[in-house]
Amino acid sequence: MNQRIPPSGLEIIPETAPFSHEQRSWLNGFFAGLVSLDNAVTPLSPEQGAAVMKGAEDTDDGEAPWHDQTLPIAERMKLAEGRPLRRRMMAAMAQQDCGQCGYNCHDYSEAIASKTETRLNLCVPGGKDTARMLKVLHEELESTSASLSPTVKEVTVDPAAKVIGESGRTRDNPVEATFLSRRLLNKPGSEKETWYIEFDLSGPGLDYVVGDSFGVFAANDLGLVDQIIALLGASHEAKVNGKKLRDVLHEDVSLSPAPDALFELISFITGGAAREKARALASGDDPDGDAAHLDVMATLQKFTGVRLHPEAFIEALEPLQPRLYSISSSHNATPGRLSLTVDTVRYTIGKRKRIGVASTFLAERINPGDRLKVYVQKAHGFGLPQDPKTPVIMVGPGTGVAPFRAFLHDRRATGAPGRNWLFFGHQRSECDFFYADEFNAMKASGHLTRLSLAWSRDREEKFYVQDRMREVGRELWSWLAEGAHVYVCGDAKRMAKDVERALVDIAAQFGARSTDEAVAFVADLKKKGRYQQDVY
Numbered sequence: 001m002n003q004r005i006p007p008s009g010l011e012i013i014p015e016t017a018p019f020s021h022e023q024r025s026w027l028n029g030f031f032a033g034l035v036s037l038d039n040a041v042t043p044l045s046p047e048q049g050a051a052v053m054k055g056a057e058d059t060d061d062g063e064a065p066w067h068d069q070t071l072p073i074a075e076r077m078k079l080a081e082g083r084p085l086r087r088r089m090m091a092a093m094a095q096q097d098c099g100q101c102g103y104n105c106h107d108y109s110e111a112i113a114s115k116t117e118t119r120l121n122l123c124v125p126g127g128k129d130t131a132r133m134l135k136v137l138h139e140e141l142e143s144t145s146a147s148l149s150p151t152v153k154e155v156t157v158d159p160a161a162k163v164i165g166e167s168g169r170t171r172d173n174p175v176e177a178t179f180l181s182r183r184l185l186n187k188p189g190s191e192k193e194t195w196y197i198e199f200d201l202s203g204p205g206l207d208y209v210v211g212d213s214f215g216v217f218a219a220n221d222l223g224l225v226d227q228i229i230a231l232l233g234a235s236h237e238a239k240v241n242g243k244k245l246r247d248v249l250h251e252d253v254s255l256s257p258a259p260d261a262l263f264e265l266i267s268f269i270t271g272g273a274a275r276e277k278a279r280a281l282a283s284g285d286d287p288d289g290d291a292a293h294l295d296v297m298a299t300l301q302k303f304t305g306v307r308l309h310p311e312a313f314i315e316a317l318e319p320l321q322p323r324l325y326s327i328s329s330s331h332n333a334t335p336g337r338l339s340l341t342v343d344t345v346r347y348t349i350g351k352r353k354r355i356g357v358a359s360t361f362l363a364e365r366i367n368p369g370d371r372l373k374v375y376v377q378k379a380h381g382f383g384l385p386q387d388p389k390t391p392v393i394m395v396g397p398g399t400g401v402a403p404f405r406a407f408l409h410d411r412r413a414t415g416a417p418g419r420n421w422l423f424f425g426h427q428r429s430e431c432d433f434f435y436a437d438e439f440n441a442m443k444a445s446g447h448l449t450r451l452s453l454a455w456s457r458d459r460e461e462k463f464y465v466q467d468r469m470r471e472v473g474r475e476l477w478s479w480l481a482e483g484a485h486v487y488v489c490g491d492a493k494r495m496a497k498d499v500e501r502a503l504v505d506i507a508a509q510f511g512a513r514s515t516d517e518a519v520a521f522v523a524d525l526k527k528k529g530r531y532q533q534d535v536y
């Protein structure tokens with residue numbers, strides 16, 4: 001709709017009229033247009049509008065020094081100070097480019113800033129801190145666009161017109177796949193519970209490329225759902241928007257962590273100290289030092305006695321998000337099949353055992369033959385080299401090995417002649433050597449040129465993949481000198497950074513470079529797509 005706002009000073013709707021500021025300014029514009037068409041502003045084309053919108057805030061140099069997943073949000077926001085709003089929005093995100101939101105960090109911030117994306121709660125690794133910061137920045141965006149020329153507003157896109165993408169290729173357009181089987185990858189004695197999970201994709205006819213991830217829509221644990229219904233004092237049969245409350249809690253909403261809106265709701269309907277606490281929690285404070293562990297159930301237990309209406313309660317919760325897993329198989333090797341390597345999340349807070357939603361869903365709540373909603377998330381710059389002759393060095397401790405199993409299967413299926421070197425590490429050689437038979441057979445056949453292992457708990461002192469890399473630094477350097485591509489997958493917070501540091505040290509020591517030159521060398525590898533990461 002062309003929105004006309006009168007030249008400043010022309011007020012047709014009085015300030016005392018029962019409208020919000022936005023409504024009043026819209027109505028003022030609408031009537032001004034009717035009263036005097038001479039006053040109407042000639043609308044800009046969408047391209048002109050976009051240029052004005054960009055120009056209004058574009059003093060940016062394009063660099064993103066905050067794009068480092070190990071920096072805390074406060075530091076990232078500091079680095080982004082004075083930058084345009086869309087860049088500060090990017091800094092608010094967790095910088096993992098993990099794709100869970102359906103974008104990378106840069107594109108998600110662009111989508112919010114251009115208003116093609118209205119959801120501010122999609123950054124899973126950023127959690128509540130990111131969602132809160134995005135809310136603040138979004139309010140700034142709203143007030144900035146309210147004060148911009150009316151014609152500029154025309155460039156904003158109706159979110160309803162958002163392209164939802166090809167079937168099975170985005171989180172907004174999933175398809176149904178069939179769960180086939182699971183097999184425990186750890187042997188007795190392990191402290192871990194990691195599953196090899198297999199799906200049949202032949203129904204939806206979905207394919208994928210190695211390096212892609214798989215999005216899974218899981219359901220909450222019904223035991224937890226029933227405890228929450230009991231705490232609400234509601235009936236299982238209660239309906240919310242025409243659907244049973246139990247089904248909504250099972251399938252549609254996240255039960256952890258408790259969103260600010262739930263604390264706000266509680267603060268509205270309670271009084272005294274409880275109200276103050278709920279208010280404080282809603283604004284990000286931590287009055288009792290337990291905020292980090294307040295999931296939905298713990299919140300209901302904390303504010304016991306507060307009677308929440310089921311509809312208002314559901315309204316206050318966040319939608320249940322899909323989870324991403326690195327694909328462990330190759331479509332070229334096993335068409336129609338897809339596998340994952342999933343570590344089960346279980347931990348205890350106080351006396352209560354807590355579980356990760358999707359990992360335990362895959363580990364114990366879905367049965368062979370069951371169907372579930374899924375999609376393939378295309379990798380953002382994580383995949384085998386174009387030239388099949390290029391050597392690859394793969395560093396994947398723990399579940400980080402997932403995409404490298406896929407790489408190896410793919411290169412074998414396509415007859416790629418390039419050399420393959422895998423660094424795998426985990427806690428104990430006896431019980432945590434995933435895919436040992438496969439990798440040993442690939443080594444024996446020569447397909448896996450080198451297999452370097454690092455066990456962190458076999459001995460007293462820790463020994464990690466990067467320690468192994470340093471040990472064989474000279475050979476690693478010679479692979480790099482011959483054009484090898486390096487891949488890292490797994491833990492984003494510590495491992496990825498430590499592995500990168502090891503590579504810098506290797507470049508310095510064996511490439512006869514100063515530390516600065518070695519850092520620049522690794523940065524250049526990244527720029528050229530020769531150092532790729534899939535970290536989470």
Ligand SMILES: Cc1cc2nc3c(=O)[nH]c(=O)nc-3n(C[C@H](O)[C@H](O)[C@H](O)COP(=O)(O)OP(=O)(O)OC[C@H]3O[C@@H](n4cnc5c(N)ncnc54)[C@H](O)[C@@H]3O)c2cc1C
Pocket residue numbers: 098099100213256323324325326327341342343344345346347348355356357358359360399400402534535536
């Ligand atoms: C691109 C990508 C690829 C991935 N690939 C894989 C993969 O190949 N394999 C794999 O296993 N995972 C992978 N993940 C992680 C995966 O997406 C999920 O995050 C993971 O399975 C946990 O999801 P969940 O639903 O089970 O747990 P959630 O319900 O999301 O719970 C996890 C949350 O529980 C809390 N938590 C966990 N442990 C503790 C603790 N000890 N103390 C306190 N709080 C705790 C944390 O807040 C954590 O964020 C990948 C993620 C991305 C983004």
Ligand SMILES: NC(=O)c1ccc[n+]([C@@H]2O[C@H](COP(=O)([O-])OP(=O)(O)OC[C@H]3O[C@@H](n4cnc5c(N)ncnc54)[C@H](OP(=O)(O)O)[C@@H]3O)[C@@H](O)[C@H]2O)c1
Pocket residue numbers: 192343345356397398399400425426427455456457462464465466490491492493494495496498499536
């Ligand atoms: N978002 C989630 O809820 C979620 C769920 C699953 C996994 N993850 C992330 O994914 C990672 C992978 O989990 P995982 O179960 O596959 O294995 P993991 O816990 O990362 O452990 C794999 C191996 O890496 C070692 N390791 C620990 N710190 C390291 C470091 N700084 N550098 C190199 N190696 C290091 C571990 O040793 P030690 O343990 O003996 O020190 C272990 O031997 C987790 O660390 C976690 O960050 C997140």
